Amino acid sequence: MPPQPLDAAAVQRWSRIALEALGRAREDIDAINVFPVPDGDTGTNLYLTVESAAQAVAAAAPAAPGLGEAVRAMAHGALIGARGNSGTILAQLLRGMAEALAAGPEPAGAADLRRALRRAARSAHEAVAHPAEGTMLTVAAAAADAAEAAPAGARAAEVAAAACAGARTALAATPGQLPALAEAGVVDAGGSGLVAVLDALDAALSGRAPDPSLRDRLALPRAGGAHPALTHAHAHAHEHGGEGEDGPGRAAGGAAFEVTYLLDAPEAALPPLRARLGALGDSLVVVGGEGLWHVHVHTAEPGPAVEAGIEAGRPHRIRITGLPPAPPARPPAAARAVVAVLPGDGLAGLCEQAGALTLTVRPGEPPGAGELAAALAAAHAREVVLLPNDDALWHAAAAAAERARAEGLRVAVIPTRSPVQGLAALAVHAAERRFDEDVVAMTAAAGATRFGELAVAERQSWTTAGICQAGDVLGLIDGDVAVIGGSLAEVAEDVLGRMLSAGGELVTLVVGAAAPPGLAARLQERVRAGHLGVDTVVHDGTQDAPLLIGVE
Incomplete structure (x- = not known):
């Protein structure tokens, strides 16, 4: 498919692809979540924020809106559904882009996209009380820089690709900007999510298919041998605090709660609100505009934080969530x-x-x-x-x-x-x-454990291995159908052979209630004969699936 114009249809594709990408990558992003609080939810918060944005774009689509209405719907949906520190910042990034794109022509050109990315980075930076390098703010600024450095004759799709490449480069450099990231051996979690969103914009404009391997290209550590220092970094964050998107991870008295709410208030009410919330806690982010704001703060005093919102205007959708307590050095x-x-x-x-x-x-x-x-x-x-x-x-x-x-x-x-x-x-x-x-x-x-499973098809269906009929034996590897056959034993051998072709040291066989007699012994013999040095362990699982296989 050729490059696509930056119009309302592109915004619809962008929101949909971004949601799918974060859905695939969010477990990895959660796993490297070190700051502002190491509670393993940055990927989930970004996913839920983009889910709200995508729903808003889809709801606006039947009215056939133009580019301005589509980008404003995306930004408004993100603002309404923003979750956590990272989701709140992403909402402001989208708002900055919407303000620039809605003021320009449709479809937007390369110059319009450059301005939108710059305004997004600037407005998000201004919304954070204490910006820090090595976070998604840094990645957003790098994306804008790369967009502006794209050739003068570039099209919008080429500017998006340049911004995405610049964001990836900046993400890879974040461990050198935040010592705790270097200790943990991870890149910034919020920045990783922003790369996913920008990659989705690139896909929406370039015409290429969404990349199913996005999470493998986010420079994230892999689960099998990754970030051995993550423990130390988490402990460091608990014991000493740390600079996240906007300053120390905990208030001086120990921020025990994350407080968020939407606020109906005039812009003039924000400076005193920021001052009061800044005195109550940290990780303060206030984003929005036109009388509607999203407020986020970590504090030990959630009641006064909400009261500050009442004094400024009308808070609603109030959420007060406990932050993880600092663990003892050696918990019993x-x-x-x-x-x-x-x-x-x-x-x-x-x-x-x-x-x-x-x-x-x-x-x-x-x-x-x-x-x-x-x-x-x-x-x-x-x-x-x-x-x-x-x-x-x-x-x-x-x-x-x-x-x-x-x-x-x-x-x-x-x-x-x-x-x-x-x-x-x-x-x-x-x-x-x-x-x-x-x-x-x-x-x-x-x-580090690959998993396989045997199942029996209940009806005719399309699978990744072809069309199966009711009663066929299906062999799944890592969740996808890899083998279709008529015999449980033959399919089991085929699946096990494929799984061991990539190597392994230990095979675990969990035999289900529907497994034929002697199946485990037959597979054990197959491993002994063809894979020297590989041990096999057999368990009676009594589950409905005839066989579960694990290869470590």
Whole structure:
């Protein structure tokens, strides 16, 4: 597809692609979230902010708006739905772009996009009380610089590509600007999310298909061997505070709450509001315009922070969320629990033997956020690690973790996509370690485990391996159908062979209730005969899936 004009249709594509990109990358972004508070939610906050923006653009589409209306809808949706420090800053970036693009022609040209990116970077910088280098503000400024450096005759699509390239370069340099990022071996989480949004703009204008491997191009550490210093950086942030998007990660008295609200107020009311909130806490960001503002602050005094909004105007959509407490240097084992969601009693027994609390679910009845939040609370621990063990549970798990944090719990969600990844994470769990150290070790172990599964097709369907018929045996690898066959044993051998072709040291076989007799023994023999030095462990899982396979 040739390059596309920067018009209302491009904004619709941009918002949709950005949402899809952040949906794919948000687990990785959450995993490297160090500042302003290391609570592992920057990716989720950015996703929810862009989700609100995309919904606003889609709602405006039936009225066939022009470019100005589309970009204003995107910015307004982001402002209304902004979550966390990073989401609030992104909302202001989008607002800055909207102000510039709405004032120009349709379609917008290269010069219009250059002005929009510059205004976005400038307005976001001005909205943050204490800007710091090495954050998404730095990435936004670099994108604007690169856009302005694009050739004079460049089209809008080429300017977007230049801005995206400049943003990636700036993101890679963030560890050299913030010592804590260098200690952790990570790039800035908010900047990573902004790269995803800019990459989506590039895709929307260039005409290329959305990049499914975006998260692999964000310069993020990989789960298998990444950021061993993350533990130290998290501890450093808790013990000493740290410069995030806008100054120290905690107030002098210890900011215990994140307070956000929308505020209807005249612009003249903002200076005294900023002054009062600045005295109450840190991470202060106030964005918006035309009488509607989004206020974000970390404070130990949430009541006075809301009262300041009442004095300035009319606050609404008020959210007060507990920030994670600083952990003890060596928390006792009873202070931490692991909750694992599992599809069968046999798997539950395995995880309970490894020290986890379990929530067993029946096929077709996935737990909601409320049920998961209740399981976290029932753990009766100050720190809880949640293993969802299923891609489909990620949204519910993230929402449950947010609820639990609001109740004062410290929660981490390990992005386990299969029970075998959960078993791998539990194998390295050590409650005597620092919480962050334990979470990083468990995340690395899960990420280093490829997972396979056998299933039986219930109906004719299209799959990544072709068309299957009802009754066909499906072999899945890392969630995608890789093999279609008629025999459980033959498909299992094929799947296992493909998984081991990339190497491995340990094979875990979890045999389900529908597995034929002797299947595990046949696969063990296949491993012994063809893969020297690879060990095999067999468990009786009693789950509905005939077989689960893990390769570490």
